[in-house]
Amino acid sequence: MSETPTKSLNCPACGAPITLRALGSSVMVVCAACRTEIDISKPEFRIIQQFNVAARAFDLALGARGRLRGGLFQIIGAMIRSNGGYSWTEYLLFNPTLGFRWLVEDEGHWSLGQTVKDVSELNSGLRGMRYQARDFRKFAAGAAIVDTVVGEFYWRVKAGSRAWTTDYVAPPLMLSEEKTETESIWTRLEYLDPHEVADAFKVPVREPTGIAPHQPSPAQQTLHVIKRYVWGSLALAVLLQVITVFMARNLVIPLGVYVPPADPAQEVVLTSLHLPARRSLNELTASAALDNGWVDVDYALVSKQTGESFELGTGFEFYSGADGDGAWSEGTRSSTVLVPSLPRGDYDLVIGTASGDSRGGRVDQPMQLSLVHDVTPWRNFWIVCAVIAMYPLVLVYRNLVFERERWSDSAFSPYTEHTSG
Amino acid sequence: MTAFRCPTCGAPGRFSSGAPYAVCRYCKSLLVRTDVSVDSVGRVAAVPDDFSPLQLGVTGVFDRRPFTVVGRLRKAWDEGSWNEWCVLFDGPQFGWLGEAQGDWVMTFEQPASALDDIPGAAEAAGAGPGNRWRLGGRDFQVSDVKQVTCAAAEGELAAVFAIGEAVLCVDLRGSGRGSGLAFATVEFHAQRRHVYVGRYVEFSECRFANLRPLDGDV
Numbered sequence: 001m002s003e004t005p006t007k008s009l010n011c012p013a014c015g016a017p018i019t020l021r022a023l024g025s026s027v028m029v030v031c032a033a034c035r036t037e038i039d040i041s042k043p044e045f046r047i048i049q050q051f052n053v054a055a056r057a058f059d060l061a062l063g064a065r066g067r068l069r070g071g072l073f074q075i076i077g078a079m080i081r082s083n084g085g086y087s088w089t090e091y092l093l094f095n096p097t098l099g100f101r102w103l104v105e106d107e108g109h110w111s112l113g114q115t116v117k118d119v120s121e122l123n124s125g126l127r128g129m130r131y132q133a134r135d136f137r138k139f140a141a142g143a144a145i146v147d148t149v150v151g152e153f154y155w156r157v158k159a160g161s162r163a164w165t166t167d168y169v170a171p172p173l174m175l176s177e178e179k180t181e182t183e184s185i186w187t188r189l190e191y192l193d194p195h196e197v198a199d200a201f202k203v204p205v206r207e208p209t210g211i212a213p214h215q216p217s218p219a220q221q222t223l224h225v226i227k228r229y230v231w232g233s234l235a236l237a238v239l240l241q242v243i244t245v246f247m248a249r250n251l252v253i254p255l256g257v258y259v260p261p262a263d264p265a266q267e268v269v270l271t272s273l274h275l276p277a278r279r280s281l282n283e284l285t286a287s288a289a290l291d292n293g294w295v296d297v298d299y300a301l302v303s304k305q306t307g308e309s310f311e312l313g314t315g316f317e318f319y320s321g322a323d324g325d326g327a328w329s330e331g332t333r334s335s336t337v338l339v340p341s342l343p344r345g346d347y348d349l350v351i352g353t354a355s356g357d358s359r360g361g362r363v364d365q366p367m368q369l370s371l372v373h374d375v376t377p378w379r380n381f382w383i384v385c386a387v388i389a390m391y392p393l394v395l396v397y398r399n400l401v402f403e404r405e406r407w408s409d410s411a412f413s414p415y416t417e418h419t420s421g
Numbered sequence: 422m423t424a425f426r427c428p429t430c431g432a433p434g435r436f437s438s439g440a441p442y443a444v445c446r447y448c449k450s451l452l453v454r455t456d457v458s459v460d461s462v463g464r465v466a467a468v469p470d471d472f473s474p475l476q477l478g479v480t481g482v483f484d485r486r487p488f489t490v491v492g493r494l495r496k497a498w499d500e501g502s503w504n505e506w507c508v509l510f511d512g513p514q515f516g517w518l519g520e521a522q523g524d525w526v527m528t529f530e531q532p533a534s535a536l537d538d539i540p541g542a543a544e545a546a547g548a549g550p551g552n553r554w555r556l557g558g559r560d561f562q563v564s565d566v567k568q569v570t571c572a573a574a575e576g577e578l579a580a581v582f583a584i585g586e587a588v589l590c591v592d593l594r595g596s597g598r599g600s601g602l603a604f605a606t607v608e609f610h611a612q613r614r615h616v617y618v619g620r621y622v623e624f625s626e627c628r629f630a631n632l633r634p635l636d637g638d639v
Contacts, residue, residue, distance in 0.1 A: 007470060021472070022472055023469075023470060023471050023472050024469075024470075024471020024472050024473055024502070024503075024504070025471070025472070025501075025503075025521075025522050025523065026501075027500055027501040027502075041497075041500070041501050041502060094523065095523070096472050096473065096474045096523075097474050097523075097624040097625070098523060098624065099522060099523015099524055100522055100523045117524065117594065117602055117621065118594070118597065118598055118602045119562065119564070119594060120562055120594065120595070120596050121598060132598065154501060154522045155500060155501070156500060183550065184550065
């Protein structure tokens with residue numbers, strides 16, 4: 001077992017024991033009992049500022065250790081910062097070989113932050129910053145004032161000290177710039193699931209409230225996961241449909257002309273036709289030179305082999321005339337119906353009609369009939385596409401709702417009009 | 422001359438690295454080696470305890486070249502202090518492994534020609550973060566300008582500050598990402614300037630041995 005290097009001192013103000021955990025890197029420590037600020041940058045420790053105020057309890061204790069994103073870190077300092085009535089907590093974590101990290105808690109949302117060293121990679125972009133090939137969008141700007149501070153820090157932090165912060169987001173990341181009169185420090189923060197923090201430090205954490213500026217959208221994450229499957233299924237559906245298109249025979253079979261019989265109730269057996277495909281979708285078209293009339297057609301395709309009858313009906317109507325606005329017409333002079341699932345074989349087409357015209361008589365124009373055998377079915381394809389797209393579209397919608405809510409807290413929302421500046 | 426007796430306290434010592442400076446481990450005299458003798462130039466403070474995982478004798482690897490930690494300077498400025506570990510590569514060549522706030526930087530002293538494009542001390546004192554300098558043909562940005570002293574020292578050292586000397590130091594960062602990020606320091610001494618250039622290193626990439634036991638995460 002290796003020793004944890006610590007050094008202890010007693011608070012020169014209140015006498016409470018203080019444990020130093022990052023000696024050599026720290027320049028100050030704030031007594032957890034009375035909040036007295038002590039300079040430890042020189043071997044002779046001295047009081048910077050004395051408060052004698054009981055420190056507010058933090059969710060995570062100084063000295064607590066937790067493994068976060070692959071590194072074991074110890075909490076050496078903590079501060080509560082605020083802007084107006086709004087406050088959040090920042091913990092300073094230390095590991096002797098990995099250095100410092102920030103653990104930030106804001107409304108129950110947690111982030112792990114690290115100071116940006118490669119500042120030459122920071123470039124301002126149209127709506128924010130560009131860093132390491134990612135675009136960060138400006139989300140918030142405001143003051144950050146230190147309300148309460150305890151523990152060790154590698155710079156001199158004081159209650160009351162103020163900085164100006166600007167946050168840019170690219171979920172799950174945030175870039176935060178902190179400016180004082182003398183310097184500007186950039187921090188790259190990564191959103192943590194609250195359970196990661198609870199597991200790391202073995203403490204319960206509260207449920208987060210609202211949406212954090214850089215919280216990843218759950219719908220977006222799911223979309224990201226299923227994206228490849230969605231595109232894969234669509235590609236497969238398209239491929240199958242392309243094959244279907246190429247395999248379809250599209251054989252045009254003229255069926256001749258139907259002449260309305262003298263007895264309107266009489267059915268006409270038009271022709272016998274041969275359908276060579278094993279099972280086919282067929283397009284049956286009827287057309288007549290209608291003049292202000294309507295036709296209802298009942299088809300029956302009767303198999304010569306089995307006697308099975310496939311029945312379906314259709315109809316069309318066409319009217320025309322002229323009025324004050326000029327000539328008009330409505331309706332069509334033909335109708336096409338799909339006859340699905342016809343087995344291979346020879347068929348009789350039995351036709352019965354009912355019709356009428358504007359003069360109260362029957363339509364007596366002959367009707368042209370034709371059939372395209374083995375056409376490409378499209379309906380199933382569109383149904384499949386719709387089914388595949390349904391869940392992703394729901395997610396896209398949910399993501400939009402989430403993003404609108406996220407940005408509703410921002411003065412720089414892309415969803416609302418605002419004056420820049 | 423490698424073995425010597427400390428001219429101040431008489432304790433035995435040894436220059437084993439070829440470095441020109443050493444700190445007597447008993448009386449903390451800062452010793453300088455000349456062709457004929459070892460002279461004391463004053464006393465330095467003992468390095469105060471800290472939580473660095475390094476110590477003298479640690480070995481490591483940088484860019485596939487093995488090195489040994491032979492000395493340490495504890496440098497200080499108004500707002501804190503940090504470690505500069507003097508490391509010895511085969512060659513021999515000295516490097517400096519800086520350890521500041523958990524960041525690790527390996528630098529090597531550059532020839533004076535690398536300084537050709539940079540301003541003098543007076544102008545450098547007014548430099549601020551973001552200023553662009555060229556060092557040895559490469560672009561850098563100033564990240565830090567401060568007055569630095571050597572607070573303490575131990576072991577053998579390739580270079581030292583004069584005792585009590587405050588030196589204007591300018592830290593710069595170059596291009597590159599992650600641990601490949603270039604780093605440089607320019608020291609403006611009274612009579613001379615030194616430039617050290619290198620890059621950030623990940624602690625883990627150095628594959629250190631003989632580390633000081635720390636209950637951290639290595």
